[in-house]
Amino acid sequence: MQAESNKKPCVAVIGAGISGAACALQLQSLGFEVQVYEKSRGASGRLSTRRTDTWSADHGAQYFTARDPLFIEEVNRWIELGLVAQWQPKLGVYKEGSWSESLSKDKRFVGIPEMTAPTKHLAKQLSVQYETTICGMEKSTQGWALSSLEHGLLVKQFDMVVLAIPSPQVETLLKNISGQVSNLDKASKIANDSKMKSCWTMMVHFPHQSSFQFDAAFINQEAIAWIARNSTKPKRAGLDYWTVHASPEWSDVNLELAKEDVSAELLACMEKLGFNTLDAQVTMHRWRYASGGLEPMIEYHYSPVDGLGFCGDWLHGGRVEGAWLSGIKLANRINT
Numbered sequence: 001m002q003a004e005s006n007k008k009p010c011v012a013v014i015g016a017g018i019s020g021a022a023c024a025l026q027l028q029s030l031g032f033e034v035q036v037y038e039k040s041r042g043a044s045g046r047l048s049t050r051r052t053d054t055w056s057a058d059h060g061a062q063y064f065t066a067r068d069p070l071f072i073e074e075v076n077r078w079i080e081l082g083l084v085a086q087w088q089p090k091l092g093v094y095k096e097g098s099w100s101e102s103l104s105k106d107k108r109f110v111g112i113p114e115m116t117a118p119t120k121h122l123a124k125q126l127s128v129q130y131e132t133t134i135c136g137m138e139k140s141t142q143g144w145a146l147s148s149l150e151h152g153l154l155v156k157q158f159d160m161v162v163l164a165i166p167s168p169q170v171e172t173l174l175k176n177i178s179g180q181v182s183n184l185d186k187a188s189k190i191a192n193d194s195k196m197k198s199c200w201t202m203m204v205h206f207p208h209q210s211s212f213q214f215d216a217a218f219i220n221q222e223a224i225a226w227i228a229r230n231s232t233k234p235k236r237a238g239l240d241y242w243t244v245h246a247s248p249e250w251s252d253v254n255l256e257l258a259k260e261d262v263s264a265e266l267l268a269c270m271e272k273l274g275f276n277t278l279d280a281q282v283t284m285h286r287w288r289y290a291s292g293g294l295e296p297m298i299e300y301h302y303s304p305v306d307g308l309g310f311c312g313d314w315l316h317g318g319r320v321e322g323a324w325l326s327g328i329k330l331a332n333r334i335n336t
């Protein structure tokens with residue numbers, strides 16, 4: 001649908017993660033009227049940092065890479081604005097009981113002073129209604145009407161809706177659609193075919209471990225898949241905290257375990273890796289939908305006849321770069 005100067009098509013974007021924010025801003029710059037709805041109190045979704053008075057730790061995405069020329073350009077803009085910086089950790093690999101240094105030459109970027117910085121920068125340029133969990137969608141000849149858990153039926157109606165949320169949450173929302181939607185079966189199949197994996201995350205301070213040979217490491221064949229020392233990232237402050245991610249396979253099997261049981265298992269694994277875990281101060285987080293998605297990727301989904309689109313990492317190879325690209329590509333497609 002082409003944006004005309006006299007009548008701006010009105011789009012609701014559900015989700016203010018990096019894909020939703022990128023899509024919304026691109027639509028806005030193309031002349032669409034855009035309203036974003038986000039269930040939490042702030043933007044950025046899984047690109048996230050846990051903050052307390054004494055420490056902070058990135059507990060979702062750890063860093064991102066940039067390979068596509070369009071995303072490289074955007075990352076360079078973020079660097080110029082002081083929102084992102086390169087992180088050059090001494091990176092280890094643990095395999096079959098021994099350590100080696102990683103040979104990876106990837107350039108790794110992080111938000112500064114926290115991972116939320118780039119998405120928050122995009123969201124500031126948008127109209128975002130926070131603490132609004134969209135739970136129902138109705139299609140009529142007037143367009144789309146939305147309902148939220150917090151506010152019931154929303155007053156505004158939309159020509160189009162973009163779902164920029166993980167695939168299992170898309171699936172749930174599609175089950176709560178009413179009215180005439182032509183391509184609902186196809187849309188549901190796309191969401192249903194995408195398999196997302198979970199991730200148990202431990203944020204931990206080790207009072208008796210002052211140094212370690214690596215700043216971050218990929219761990220193979222253990223409950224843990226990744227460890228990173230937050231203080232080695234640029235512009236981090238506070239107590240020295242490690243972020244520990246359990247592997248997707250281990251997390252899926254142990255998803256319903258109590259936090260205490262998960263932390264006990266992950267601390268035992270950290271001891272095996274050479275950490276002194278005495279008096280460890282632990283905070284746990286469970287990501288039900290952390291990674292994964294459609295294979296092969298389809299970049300985005302859009303049904304012009306319904307005015308319904310999906311964007312997000314799960315449609316574009318996973319990860320931050322894919323999420324951003326998916327949002328931009330969907331916006332450009334809507335504008336054709």
Ligand SMILES: Cc1cc2nc3c(=O)[nH]c(=O)nc-3n(C[C@H](O)[C@H](O)[C@H](O)COP(=O)(O)OP(=O)(O)OC[C@H]3O[C@@H](n4cnc5c(N)ncnc54)[C@H](O)[C@@H]3O)c2cc1C
Nearest residue numbers: 015017018019039045046060061062134290312313319320
């Ligand atoms: C533990 C972990 C580690 C990761 N590590 C990396 C990494 O190192 N590098 C990398 O590139 N990527 C990594 N990722 C993946 C990366 O975080 C994602 O690819 C990216 O952030 C996805 O962005 P998105 O906008 O598609 O989705 P999300 O960030 O999930 O955004 C979706 C937004 O929608 C909101 N929402 C959901 N449902 C509703 C609703 N019904 N109504 C309103 N709002 C709703 C959510 O609150 C959220 O803000 C990691 C992810 C996790 C969880």
